[in-house]
Amino acid sequence: MTTKNSIKPISPFKRIFEYALLEAKRSTDPRKQVGCIITDVNMEILSTGFNGRPVKDHKCHEYLDPNTNKSHPALLHAEERALLRAGTKACNGGYIFVTHCPCLKCASRILEAGISKVFYLEDHDEGVGSKYLTLHDVSVTQVTNIRRSIDKRVQAYDETGLSAYDHEIDFEDDDDDLPLI
Ligand SMILES: [Zn+2]
Numbered sequence: 001m002t003t004k005n006s007i008k009p010i011s012p013f014k015r016i017f018e019y020a021l022l023e024a025k026r027s028t029d030p031r032k033q034v035g036c037i038i039t040d041v042n043m044e045i046l047s048t049g050f051n052g053r054p055v056k057d058h059k060c061h062e063y064l065d066p067n068t069n070k071s072h073p074a075l076l077h078a079e080e081r082a083l084l085r086a087g088t089k090a091c092n093g094g095y096i097f098v099t100h101c102p103c104l105k106c107a108s109r110i111l112e113a114g115i116s117k118v119f120y121l122e123d124h125d126e127g128v129g130s131k132y133l134t135l136h137d138v139s140v141t142q143v144t145n146i147r148r149s150i151d152k153r154v155q156a157y158d159e160t161g162l163s164a165y166d167h168e169i170d171f172e173d174d175d176d177d178l179p180l181i
Contacts, residue, residue, distance in 0.1 A: 036078035049082030
């Protein structure tokens with residue numbers, strides 16, 4: 001029987017990746033929704049980000065540049081937005097959690113900001129950002145074993161609009177396999 005004395009706190013990895021997935025839902029980019037969380041070394045959240053236009057941009061609704069048919073240059077990637085919001089000096093030595101492997105453009109910004117560890121859920125862009133960061137001694141880890149349980153929480157949020165933590169959902173106890181910080 002579960003009592004208040006025996007409640008196990010959610011692991012920091014699940015908490016932060018849940019938040020990253022919810023942050024991704026703020027994106028209105030029809031091609032891909034990316035969410036990002038930057039923390040300090042204690043995994044306390046410094047800032048959040050999602051991909052899309054700047055929040056003060058109420059005029060640009062195009063995601064593709066009509067001249068090049070590529071991403072509109074005014075769009076921010078999730079990592080860029082989170083780095084801008086926190087300020088790169090505050091991020092020095094910290095960690096970044098992102099729903100997709102960073103692209104090369106974001107990887108160079110992550111390196112410049114002094115982020116020490118990168119965790120991501122899904123592969124993207126053939127891992128060029130990951131290779132770049134690894135080459136420059138930034139730790140990059142794909143976290144694969146928590147997706148199912150955090151998806152359940154995010155799905156519950158979608159269906160009810162309530163906080164994921166308002167639901168009693170039986171999550172598989174896979175914390176033991178999480179990466180060691
Ligand atoms: Zn990027």
